[in-house]
Amino acid sequence: MKIAITGYGQELKDNHDPRFGRCTYFLIYDTEQGFLKALENKGQLSEGGAGIAAAQQIIDEDVQVVLTGNMGPNAYNLMEKSGVKVYRCKTNSCQEALELYQDGKLSELNEAGPSHAGMK
């Protein structure tokens, strides 16, 4: 199963980015094979619909779990519709987020945050 963690850098030790649509990288981690790659978020620089562009990459990568801080209404609905589970976390590094998830300490995001929050 693939997990995507929203991050500022390309490695798990780098800072976790609480934004979804405007994060810099998605760190793709496979529960069987370990860390796979850092995927540059195409949504970060888009004029509008950043969350949608970001969500498309998550779907295209067959990711099943996303670890992020918040998600806007469009992306949230797409994740819900596509059956991707989103967990809320507030950690310093991506590695910490992953460990908390693996220990079952993260709770599922059950509502969308405000739109355009990541642009502030």
Added chain:
Amino acid sequence: MAVKENEVGFMNIAVLSGKGGTGKTTVAVNLAEILTANYLDCDVEEPNGFIFLKPSEITSRDVHVLSPVIDQEQCNLCGECTETCQFNALFNTKKEILVFEKLCHSCQACSLVCRPEALSFQERKIGVLEKGKKEKIQCWRGILDVGEPMAVPVIRELLKDAPSGPNLLDCSPGTSCNAVNSLRFAQGAILVTEPSAFGLHDLKMAVKLVQGLKLPFGIIINKWHGEGSFLEEYFKEEKINVLGQIPYDRKAAEKYSRGGMLKDIPVYREAFHKIAERVREVLKCN
């Protein structure tokens, strides 16, 4: 001295400001009556000029944009359309293609790349155009529907068949797409500012915009109370034409709050007549 009717030698003059609340609509409606120019409210997100002009014989029609429709039977989920869309208006869930109508700019690039020809377009209403009359003046306005994010199609629809001028285009505040698209139809511009730091800050952006579009322009200082040397210094430095000042007075606010025309107050009538004279001089000879 009174301005003679229809002596203005240009077609569309845009009234803009940078900062909101400086008095674009106040200037546009009063000058429209004094210059016998048609009034076109391009601030389609909040058109308010009709409150003051109170036109009659209003007719209206809807404004539509084209929005993609996916024939899910024909669609093979190749994702070419979602890749092509520059506005993230299409989404491939791998079970179906979803359309985010409000992000769509109606460019139709998606249909160019759709090989199974599963894409067609349907009209979607986003606003209304209203056309009325106030004596000799035509009064038009665009109204964007509540909840619609894109004003530009309504502005373009309003201005593409504008009456033969002179027309005053009451623009959106700011220097965004909405103001730029109104300016594309203009041959001259009037910038309205106020003697405040914010007024000057945003005015500078509006000046850059009209200079970039190479439009002749002049400036009106509204809410003038005789103190604003920082404005005058900037005008001098940039060699900008000042068309006149509109005095700051409680009487003006009271009149405005009741939907009245400032030109009905003698002091303001005089100010607007002076400005009208300068408008003709400055925008005609440039």
